[in-house]
Amino acid sequence: MKSRDNGGMTELIHNTTIDTLLERRSIRKFSNEALSSEVIATLETVAQHAPSSQFLNDWSAIRVTDPDIKNQLAHIGGQPYIAQAPLLYVFVLDEHRNAAIARSKGVETGDDAFTLTSSYRYTQAQNDAVLALHAMETAAYSLGLGCVVLGSILNDAAALVDLLGLPEYTYPVLGLAIGKPDQEPALKPRMPRSMQFFENEYPSSDERLLSGLDTFDDEVRQYYDLRNTERPVDAFSDQIAVNAVDAAVLNKSVLPLAQRQGFRLDR
Ligand SMILES: Cc1cc2nc3c(=O)[nH]c(=O)nc-3n(C[C@H](O)[C@H](O)[C@H](O)COP(=O)(O)O)c2cc1C
Incomplete structure (x- = not known):
């Protein structure tokens, strides 16, 4: 397989890890094959070994196995392949567990001195969750599986919170669909x-x-996009121009729901 051009004359170093990363492309069609408990345990343990800001481990992931919940996630995301994923996770930034731990140590979590709800912690917990997801994604590809990261489930983050019972001091970050690939998309180019x-x-x-x-x-x-084979892909600059004025993102404002979940992002 031809890896993406590295944008320069310098030869790249190759090994299996680097090639796994260079050949990664999103997979949106999976075979029905279920994944073994060993694969699941391996992927989840790898995710746990990702770096963590101040070692707070302030993320969690919901493994979604209930077909009904999968369908509802696919509906929220507007992407039917979400429901077909043999293995599906929703990663959440999670200060709920740490708040409970702090309380067990006598810390008051209801007053201004409690800072796990601050904007800094919110963003660092989000970073933790993304790094864990990415470690899992890379491990999955190294096992011959394919993945797609799912931001679409945040189309209605409030519905997601209700659907998954996400408690105070949590906020959904991203989904990750994993399975045996049933398609071979082209590698998407990257900028110089x-x-x-x-x-x-x-x-x-x-x-x-x-x-x-x-x-x-x-x-x-x-680039030949399997998602829409009918029409050519727009130039990158045209895609950016369209996204730059996409009013739909304003319906996904983080602040109100983060507040509802107990975060105080003004601090
Ligand atoms: C934060 C994030 C959210 C994404 N959300 C979706 C999504 O909801 N649905 C989808 O099909 N792909 C999603 N993707 C995948 C991107 O579309 C994909 O990574 C990008 O087009 C580059 O293609 P490649 O992964 O094949 O290199 C997401 C990727 C990221 C990093």
Whole structure:
């Protein structure tokens, strides 16, 4: 398989881990094959070994096995393949467990001194959850499985909270669908490395920042998207322009639900 171009002349080093990462692409069609308990235990244990901010381990994941809940998640996400995933997780940032632990140590969690609900902890807990999800994803690919990360389940995060019974001091982060691939999508191109990696400081002009964009636009246009084979893929810059004014994201505002879940993101 041809890996994505690294955007430069320097040869890359290859080993099985690096090749697993370079050849990763989202999989959205799975065979019906169930995954063994050993695979599940391995993936979940790998996720637990991800780094954790201040070792607070402030994330959890719900393994969704109930077909009815899977269907409801697919409905929220507007993506039928969510329901077909042999293994499905929703990762959540979780200060609920730590609040309970703190209370067991005599800490008052109901007053201003309690800071697990702060914006800093919220973002660090989210980072923890994403790193754990990504470790699981990479491990799954290394076992010959395929995955898709699911932000679509946040289309209605409040419904997700209700559906999964997510308590105070938790907030859903992302879903991860895992299974044996039943499709072989093309590798999606990535922008030139020079557009994303800068030395010592951020580029001072848009001209420098965007050099390479035209070539990347052409590459993206040529990508064959299995999700919509009827129409060519838009150039990257056109995709960004559309997303830049997507009013639908305003319906996904984090603040009100985070507040309902007990977070105090103004602190
Ligand atoms: C935070 C995040 C949310 C995503 N949400 C979805 C999703 O809801 N549904 C989906 O089909 N793909 C989703 N994806 C996958 C991206 O569409 C995909 O990674 C991107 O188009 C690049 O393609 P590739 O993974 O094949 O390289 C998500 C990826 C990330 C990182």
